[in-house]
Amino acid sequence: xxxxxxxxxxxxxxxxxxxxxxxxxxxxxxxxxxxxxxxxxxxxxxxxxxxxxxxxxxxxxxxxxxxxxxxxxxxxxxxxxxxxxxxxxxxxxxxxxxxxxxxxxxxxxxxxxxxxxxxxxxxxxxxxxxxxxxxxxxxxxxxxxxxxxxxxxxxxxxxxxxxxxxxxxxxxx
Numbered sequence: 001x002x003x004x005x006x007x008x009x010x011x012x013x014x015x016x017x018x019x020x021x022x023x024x025x026x027x028x029x030x031x032x033x034x035x036x037x038x039x040x041x042x043x044x045x046x047x048x049x050x051x052x053x054x055x056x057x058x059x060x061x062x063x064x065x066x067x068x069x070x071x072x073x074x075x076x077x078x079x080x081x082x083x084x085x086x087x088x089x090x091x092x093x094x095x096x097x098x099x100x101x102x103x104x105x106x107x108x109x110x111x112x113x114x115x116x117x118x119x120x121x122x123x124x125x126x127x128x129x130x131x132x133x134x135x136x137x138x139x140x141x142x143x144x145x146x147x148x149x150x151x152x153x154x155x156x157x158x159x160x161x162x163x164x165x166x167x168x169x170x171x172x173x
Contacts, residue, residue, distance in 0.1 A: 060165050061088045061097070070105040073139060077147060078162055100164055101129035109135040129164075133157045 060080035064071035071082040081088070088097065104120050106112070112120070112132075124130035134153050138145040147158050 060100075060168055063087065068107075070103070070133075073105075074103065074161075076144060077158060078165055080165065098168075099127060100168065101131060102127040103161065104130065104132045106133060106135040109137070131157050131161055 060078075061083050062071035062074045062080050063083045064085055066085070069085075071084070074080070075082040102124060104124075120130070120132070134157070136145055136150065136154050138149075147155060150158070
């Protein structure tokens with residue numbers, strides 16, 4: 001049997017290179033994060049800073065950090081304005097923004113893998129409050145959900161978020 005790939009394979013044993021733990025750690029660091037702009041996300045000009053979402057609406061803002069993060073869903077469920085991955089800005093100036101917290105939305109049913117759990121704990125240390133919204137199958141299948149029909153845990157998280165939003169909005173009146 002003739003193997004046309006045989007010319008590319010050496011028949012002699014090859015000694016595996018020795019790789020140190022430091023080299024592995026450095027290689028892993030290089031591979032973390034995105035390699036370039038996400039499709040559909042506008043780039044930022046040098047010296048411009050983060051892209052801005054221009055609005056005159058003084059509501060609660062939902063800022064997703066990647067496509068599919070759930071900012072539109074949260075705005076649909078609880079009100080507020082989805083910022084489409086851009087920092088909110090009013091007529092070219094930065095509004096006074098108070099970061100209320102981080103909402104982590106499950107991307108799959110079941111328990112969060114240990115690595116993601118640890119990353120969430122680290123990230124949560126930099127914000128005043130963290131809410132973890134578990135997987136909601138109806139959102140995936142229907143795109144919307146009646147909060148009253150949800151199981152106890154997601155309903156509890158949405159209620160807590162709603163209370164914070166009501167507090168924020170009542171402070172403006």
